[in-house]
Amino acid sequence: MTELLDPDLTGVxxxxxxxxxxxxxxxxxxxxxxxxxxxxxxxxxxLFGHGPAGPDVLLIExxxxxxxxxxxxxxxxxxxxxxxxxPVGTALREAHxxxxxxxxxxxxxxxxxxxxxxxxxxxxxxxxxxxxDPRETVTGDPFEVAQVARVPLAxxxxxxxxxxxxxxxxxxxxxxxxAGMVVWGFTAGVLDAVLTACGLERPWDATDVRxxxxxxERVRGAHAQVTEGPADRAAPTVAEAPGRTGAPRTVRRx
Numbered sequence: 001m002t003e004l005l006d007p008d009l010t011g012v013x014x015x016x017x018x019x020x021x022x023x024x025x026x027x028x029x030x031x032x033x034x035x036x037x038x039x040x041x042x043x044x045x046x047l048f049g050h051g052p053a054g055p056d057v058l059l060i061e062x063x064x065x066x067x068x069x070x071x072x073x074x075x076x077x078x079x080x081x082x083x084x085x086x087p088v089g090t091a092l093r094e095a096h097x098x099x100x101x102x103x104x105x106x107x108x109x110x111x112x113x114x115x116x117x118x119x120x121x122x123x124x125x126x127x128x129x130x131x132x133d134p135r136e137t138v139t140g141d142p143f144e145v146a147q148v149a150r151v152p153l154a155x156x157x158x159x160x161x162x163x164x165x166x167x168x169x170x171x172x173x174x175x176x177x178x179a180g181m182v183v184w185g186f187t188a189g190v191l192d193a194v195l196t197a198c199g200l201e202r203p204w205d206a207t208d209v210r211x212x213x214x215x216x217e218r219v220r221g222a223h224a225q226v227t228e229g230p231a232d233r234a235a236p237t238v239a240e241a242p243g244r245t246g247a248p249r250t251v252r253r254x
Contacts, residue, residue, distance in 0.1 A: 002024045004020060004023070006107060020109045023197070026194070026197050028112070042080065042122045042123065042125070045106070046127065049134040057156070058075070058101070058149070060075070060099060062145065072185065073184075075126070077090070077124070087111055087127055092127075112125070124186070149180075149181070151179050162204035168212075177219045182216045
């Protein structure tokens, strides 16, 4: 069920307004009709803001040490804990634990239709938030989060960064090459629908289908070359994996 939580959208940019006011008709391609009785309730935070490169959204890359979804880009989020004000409280708590986002700095606007993910038996509610005054982000637990990225929406809608990937299981779905990551699966499906609802999507070649593993290696290699040089100043803001480079470091506003 979709719910508009803050009817006063003063100061919220037009693309986010379009999303929250039309959320009931969101074309979510990962939606499943029926959840199992055992499905675990989860929530993710789709946090929009305005960064150094313009309008952006917050993404993380999960640590490759995790048992499930290792190394995958995602929205901040996770399973409900006892005492959570689900789903909003769950999404805000997870964002605070994973990337240091202060819940008091997030203007929660709406919840989107819940999505049942059969392979992981999760029932996920996306929560839409607006960051009026974006602050520092930091990788929280390096065993859970490898990178934090404020990804410009302009990069996500750029046709050069859009294609589809094929997983060895046979799955084929939308993908984005941004911030040294290949965003695919559930997160890419939600982003694809959200960008359309925001009125930002640009035409791209949906016939361009690439093997997932090969594309991940290509993107990571290209990003490593960029971040070693001066061009890093123009790249999306990313915190490298603390587990790989030492102590966690903070991503500061520029």
